[in-house]
Amino acid sequence: MSSFLSLRDVWVEYGDKIVLERVNLEIDEGAFVSIIGPSGAGKSSLLRVVLGQDAPSRGRIELDGMPLEPQCDSNRGVVFQRYSVFPHMTVLENTLFGLECAQAPFTARLFGAARRAAVAEAKDMLHAVGLGDNGSLYPAQMSGGMQQRLALAQALVKRPRILLLDEPFGALDPGIRSDMHRLITDLWNAYSLTVIMVTHDIGEAFSLGNRVLTLDKLRHDPHAPNRYGASVVYDLPLTRKDPPRGAAELPAARSTRKGKNNSITIDKIDNT
Amino acid sequence: MSSFLSLRDVWVEYGDKIVLERVNLEIDEGAFVSIIGPSGAGKSSLLRVVLGQDAPSRGRIELDGMPLEPQCDSNRGVVFQRYSVFPHMTVLENTLFGLECAQAPFTARLFGAARRAAVAEAKDMLHAVGLGDNGSLYPAQMSGGMQQRLALAQALVKRPRILLLDEPFGALDPGIRSDMHRLITDLWNAYSLTVIMVTHDIGEAFSLGNRVLTLDKLRHDPHAPNRYGASVVYDLPLTRKDPPRGAAELPAARSTRKGKNNSITIDKIDNT
Amino acid sequence: MQDRGRSVVRWVDRRIGRTNGLLMGAVPILLLVLLYLFFAAERHAINPADKILPLPGAMVDAMRALVLERDPLSGRYLFWADTLASLQRLGLGLAISTASALLVGLVLGLLPPVRATFGMLVTGIAVIPPIALLPILFIAFGLGETAKVALIVIGIAPFMIRDIAAHTAELPREQIVKAQTLGASTWQLMLRVVLPQAMPRLFQAVRLALGPAWVFLISAEAIAADIGLGYRIFLVRRYLAMDVILPYVAWIAILAALTDILLAWSSRRLFGWAHRSAA
Amino acid sequence: MQDRGRSVVRWVDRRIGRTNGLLMGAVPILLLVLLYLFFAAERHAINPADKILPLPGAMVDAMRALVLERDPLSGRYLFWADTLASLQRLGLGLAISTASALLVGLVLGLLPPVRATFGMLVTGIAVIPPIALLPILFIAFGLGETAKVALIVIGIAPFMIRDIAAHTAELPREQIVKAQTLGASTWQLMLRVVLPQAMPRLFQAVRLALGPAWVFLISAEAIAADIGLGYRIFLVRRYLAMDVILPYVAWIAILAALTDILLAWSSRRLFGWAHRSAA
Amino acid sequence: SPSGEEPAAPKTQFSIGWSIYAGWMPWPYAEQAGIVKKWADKYGIEIDIVQVNDYVESVNQYTAGQFDGVTVANMDALTIPAASGKDTTALIIGDYSNGNDGVLLKNAGGLADIAGRQVNLVELSVSHYLLARALESGDLAMTDVRTVNTADADIAAAYTSPDVTAAVAWNPQLLTMKQEPGTLQVFSSADIPGEILDLLVVDTATLEANPDLGKALVGIWYETLALMQQDDEAGAAARAAMAQLAGTTPEMFEAQLATTHLYVEPGQAVAAATADALVETMTRVRDFSFAQGLFGQGASSADVIGMAFPGGKTLGNPDNITLRFDDSYMRMAAEGGV
Numbered sequence A, B: 001m002s003s004f005l006s007l008r009d010v011w012v013e014y015g016d017k018i019v020l021e022r023v024n025l026e027i028d029e030g031a032f033v034s035i036i037g038p039s040g041a042g043k044s045s046l047l048r049v050v051l052g053q054d055a056p057s058r059g060r061i062e063l064d065g066m067p068l069e070p071q072c073d074s075n076r077g078v079v080f081q082r083y084s085v086f087p088h089m090t091v092l093e094n095t096l097f098g099l100e101c102a103q104a105p106f107t108a109r110l111f112g113a114a115r116r117a118a119v120a121e122a123k124d125m126l127h128a129v130g131l132g133d134n135g136s137l138y139p140a141q142m143s144g145g146m147q148q149r150l151a152l153a154q155a156l157v158k159r160p161r162i163l164l165l166d167e168p169f170g171a172l173d174p175g176i177r178s179d180m181h182r183l184i185t186d187l188w189n190a191y192s193l194t195v196i197m198v199t200h201d202i203g204e205a206f207s208l209g210n211r212v213l214t215l216d217k218l219r220h221d222p223h224a225p226n227r228y229g230a231s232v233v234y235d236l237p238l239t240r241k242d243p244p245r246g247a248a249e250l251p252a253a254r255s256t257r258k259g260k261n262n263s264i265t266i267d268k269i270d271n272t
Numbered sequence C, D: 001m002q003d004r005g006r007s008v009v010r011w012v013d014r015r016i017g018r019t020n021g022l023l024m025g026a027v028p029i030l031l032l033v034l035l036y037l038f039f040a041a042e043r044h045a046i047n048p049a050d051k052i053l054p055l056p057g058a059m060v061d062a063m064r065a066l067v068l069e070r071d072p073l074s075g076r077y078l079f080w081a082d083t084l085a086s087l088q089r090l091g092l093g094l095a096i097s098t099a100s101a102l103l104v105g106l107v108l109g110l111l112p113p114v115r116a117t118f119g120m121l122v123t124g125i126a127v128i129p130p131i132a133l134l135p136i137l138f139i140a141f142g143l144g145e146t147a148k149v150a151l152i153v154i155g156i157a158p159f160m161i162r163d164i165a166a167h168t169a170e171l172p173r174e175q176i177v178k179a180q181t182l183g184a185s186t187w188q189l190m191l192r193v194v195l196p197q198a199m200p201r202l203f204q205a206v207r208l209a210l211g212p213a214w215v216f217l218i219s220a221e222a223i224a225a226d227i228g229l230g231y232r233i234f235l236v237r238r239y240l241a242m243d244v245i246l247p248y249v250a251w252i253a254i255l256a257a258l259t260d261i262l263l264a265w266s267s268r269r270l271f272g273w274a275h276r277s278a279a
Numbered sequence E: 001s002p003s004g005e006e007p008a009a010p011k012t013q014f015s016i017g018w019s020i021y022a023g024w025m026p027w028p029y030a031e032q033a034g035i036v037k038k039w040a041d042k043y044g045i046e047i048d049i050v051q052v053n054d055y056v057e058s059v060n061q062y063t064a065g066q067f068d069g070v071t072v073a074n075m076d077a078l079t080i081p082a083a084s085g086k087d088t089t090a091l092i093i094g095d096y097s098n099g100n101d102g103v104l105l106k107n108a109g110g111l112a113d114i115a116g117r118q119v120n121l122v123e124l125s126v127s128h129y130l131l132a133r134a135l136e137s138g139d140l141a142m143t144d145v146r147t148v149n150t151a152d153a154d155i156a157a158a159y160t161s162p163d164v165t166a167a168v169a170w171n172p173q174l175l176t177m178k179q180e181p182g183t184l185q186v187f188s189s190a191d192i193p194g195e196i197l198d199l200l201v202v203d204t205a206t207l208e209a210n211p212d213l214g215k216a217l218v219g220i221w222y223e224t225l226a227l228m229q230q231d232d233e234a235g236a237a238a239r240a241a242m243a244q245l246a247g248t249t250p251e252m253f254e255a256q257l258a259t260t261h262l263y264v265e266p267g268q269a270v271a272a273a274t275a276d277a278l279v280e281t282m283t284r285v286r287d288f289s290f291a292q293g294l295f296g297q298g299a300s301s302a303d304v305i306g307m308a309f310p311g312g313k314t315l316g317n318p319d320n321i322t323l324r325f326d327d328s329y330m331r332m333a334a335e336g337g338v
């Protein structure tokens, strides 16, 4: 079976600054890939390219064997590093929006029973991210962490096939953070999600992911810092006794997957 | 000796939402106070009040025994949670700005030798935060973590008496993060800084601070989540064998202070 | 170094209350009125029949007939009939301009191919002074109400369209992408993400366009009309009746200022999210 | 659900290249020209002496004398002399307006007490149609160049001031606070933080004001001038000489569009940080 | 003088405003041809001839004191400066309109067809007066038509619109409008000869203090008129130059001159100024103006404003004379005294 998402010799350049060079990557359906690397390495840039927001300056990206158009759709959900919630919608409206788009192609608004059902679904998700009480606030009235959680709820309520997360939990306190870890793991198990997550927390990278990628520069010229871009320097598949996947086993999954990172195999790879 | 910074019965309200209530706090000169607490507890709001950006809705704040005007000056440096760098200045210009304001009251620009000296100082600081190569970039051309480091460099180059940090290291990878910890600890030791830092990383809170405050709601009415605000629920002075302070001992301090959080005493206090 | 002891709040940091703001705002206007009275009195000392800067008494006399008495010829209260006619034209012109600014502006701002095709045309139309093309406008729209409304629309719509288009094009790309990942079609994106965020800007654009709109209304009424505030002003200009012109201009300023205040207030009411939170 | 197989890029996501953009932009303008020719030909089929929509040949004939031949009386090439005179007035008016928009706009936007005191006055002036005040303007400024420049300034400066003030007041409070913690005085804040960030907006405001500026220039020249593009248009309008008016209007449009393009280009060059990064 | 005004001090710099009209084109031509300078130098003064594109504005500016003199029609001299209390002297009676103003109808058989139509014209101007006289001659009343104020600069273009079926205008617009297919001129100033006069007026106090100004102005005027009347190359060249200054072709300009009755000889102008017909005309004009409210709100009767005529005749309030027809300078020119 050809892999789900594949990047072939992908480069990302801004003007004459080379950010990513020669990235080759095959990601299987259902993988949970954590990406770590120094600040400024190009992690967010990589996510943008996979999302289809930016086109790579060279190379090819294929999804399910088809070349990826540089555009976004509801197959790929995203939580950006910077706040990407809609400032003119309340928390509840922000969360409802995805549901409304799917069900009301023309008005993008729901009424009556359909709305009540969507509101219930959105509220469940808001409770899950700890914003249950804040449905009527506008983003400007919320703290940084709350906005980030809203962005997450917004993406999750659409149950995308691929979920791209850019430091989603950076601004959260440890309590809510482990709740969110549980939530994302459950969803991953329940919906055969493919997750690509950028994080600065190595513990998080290893405990959540089943594959950890490290982005960094392979070469560095101190006199021309922009000459060389980063690439994948470590690609660590984590082999664990995974429980069988499926929505039915959700409660079981919750306890089995939590906080395990035993039996890891590490291979140093050369990406060139 | 009356304390350096004191908050007496401070309330912060937005409309009818009570964010902070009855906060009483005495902070000594030279303290390193870490503030932790759940997302949305009011940590950033507390910093804004201490900074003088917002006036408390009730209560009094005194600095050195004088009531604090709700305005900001170069005695108090700040790194905001959201990016507060100037988008129209390059990295170097952003860092130079504080120095230029002090030395050129009229033009706010330096020329000739004075400029060269300031540039050297700014570049040193940029190297310290790992942005040495990026002096000519504009903020929009940088990653989230790089912008945060720039904000830090900007504040530190002014050597303020009080430094207010709102999750300054949240978006940094572990390597650069420990560099930054070292930097801030050194500066704290060398310049008898008073630091108030909000963080979500409990380890960071305890390893850097000599006092840890926890903000949370004392009471919660599920039917009226806005009725009660947060206050200081734990106030933990950390007693350690501190090395004698002074710029001369900087290299020593670097090794002694790193990563220590032994002999901590914890007192649950009631703030009401 | 800064002296910390001073208790003067910097001007940047001062917050002005509502009542204080009104009072302070009234001061320079009052001063201007006084200045006018001074000059008027001075001119009248030299020539008691001076018409250029009439005294308040003369203005009251002149206006009384227009405001309170029926015009014997038409049976109308001229002042009120003028006001009504002008406001109707202005309202219609503003409404059409606003609607087209929204429609065209959003599409231009959001869809690069459309912007490439029509952006230059809109710029071109925006910079052509419509009063230079009046003869062609007469052919296209005749000389009736349509022509007056059309002049207002041609005068302000391109400007508003460009403003809305520029604002729309500045929306953070992250928001567009986010909406697309939430399954929004271009239409849904327009309707729920771009349009609502353009609304406060639209209100701002209407406020900025009010001045030019009045200019074009008055120009249109000066060209061919038999009623309207601009008609009256240009008619009585024939005999330098500043005692009518000045109250009329003041009345226009009051009407325009009221519209402005109303728009600012509605924008704050309707789009609270877009304005500084009330701390 | 969306079909993933289609290879059509959504319009929102299309990027248009430079050359393509120019070509696409030319299409509707060409269409308009064709439309004009069609109507003109039709009118001439009915009335060969039609003056309202002249054919290109007539325009070339009429313009040749103005552009290429010295006026025997004054010894000037009228077309070029008109252009020069108008551009001088316009340039001066724009320069004064821009300078005052910067000065007053920044201060109004940044300092709440000043805004409270003068905001209402500026709004009031912005909404008074200067056309209605023409007699007073000419009395106050005489009939020379000053009055024409003054009309432009009075017409556009308040609008630009309000725009800059609103933009300045929207600067994130975090930036002001940050600058203050870096020791910036109000003056330094203004000079280094607020002013440079207002500059791109100022360019945008000048671009938006170009249309009204031409309108006011032409209005002023229509009333009191003996040279200038607007003077010529109003002079020959008595004879319905559209064969001169249309080329003059087209010339004005070209001049204005060039200014607009120049401003847009300089803004991109000078304030790269404010425009979308070139990916 | 009515207001206890101090007499204006003698001065050497004067400005005269003018606007484009066939009967006033000699002024800018005289300026360009150096005739103005020649006469000004003779009296040791300076005279600026200033063009104002908008006729009403030129008169307003004179009223406001920006000019020492202005070219104006008799009715407007009465209703604008004189009614504003500015003591004004009509120094030169240049011509009367002899067909330069006309009432035009589209698709009409005669004047009677105007009834019930909407008439576009510059309200409260000589056009309005002409319309009133036309209606009077057709036994119609003002209430039988509806007037729509239309700017003089735009009336030619407006007339091409199908919306407009009746209009009153003056030259050069009138000539342009007559070319519109289906147009009939049903009444013109040629039907009321001598009632629409084109004047040069100056501020009375200034003239009293500076009689040299009056002498120079009549000197300029009659020398230029003589030149343009010449049936030779020089005369044709002068007329062509005036056409050019008016923005039109020599043919069109000649056509306009044909409907302008110029008082070429100063003697003719003196005769016009001293004729009883002038008093009669001004009475008519004044009654019309008063009926239209042109004397302002304060005016209680047509008599509030006083006019003086040569030979001590007056009309209206003799204590408030603000418009004076003065033949003395024209008479000087006639007698070669300048």
Ligand SMILES: Nc1ncnc2c1ncn2[C@@H]1O[C@H](COP(=O)(O)OP(=O)(O)OP(=O)(O)O)[C@@H](O)[C@H]1O
Pocket: A014, A017, A019, A037, A038, A039, A040, A041, A042, A043, A044, A045, A046, A081, B137, B140, B141, B142, B143, B144, B145, B146, B171, D277
């Ligand atoms: N618009 C742009 N123009 C120029 N350079 C850019 C632009 N955006 C990003 N870069 C550069 O690309 C590099 C990678 O940025 P990116 O945001 O992908 O880093 P990152 O790995 O996500 O860092 P962080 O962990 O700090 O978020 C950085 O060096 C940055 O300076």
Ligand SMILES: Nc1ncnc2c1ncn2[C@@H]1O[C@H](COP(=O)(O)OP(=O)(O)OP(=O)(O)O)[C@@H](O)[C@H]1O
Pocket: A137, A140, A141, A142, A143, A144, A145, A146, A171, B014, B017, B019, B037, B038, B039, B040, B041, B042, B043, B044, B045, B046, B081, C277
């Ligand atoms: N402008 C505002 N209007 C109304 N409510 C506000 C406003 N700003 C903040 N709040 C509320 O105040 C509370 C505290 O916000 P604050 O930003 O201080 O939290 P925080 O502790 O810094 O959270 P985080 O860790 O997520 O940054 C939140 O519940 C937020 O909703």
Ligand SMILES: [Mg+2]
Pocket: A043, A044, A045, A081, A166, B143, B144, B145
């Ligand atoms: Mg990033």
Ligand SMILES: [Mg+2]
Pocket: A143, A144, A145, B043, B044, B045, B081, B166
């Ligand atoms: Mg916070």
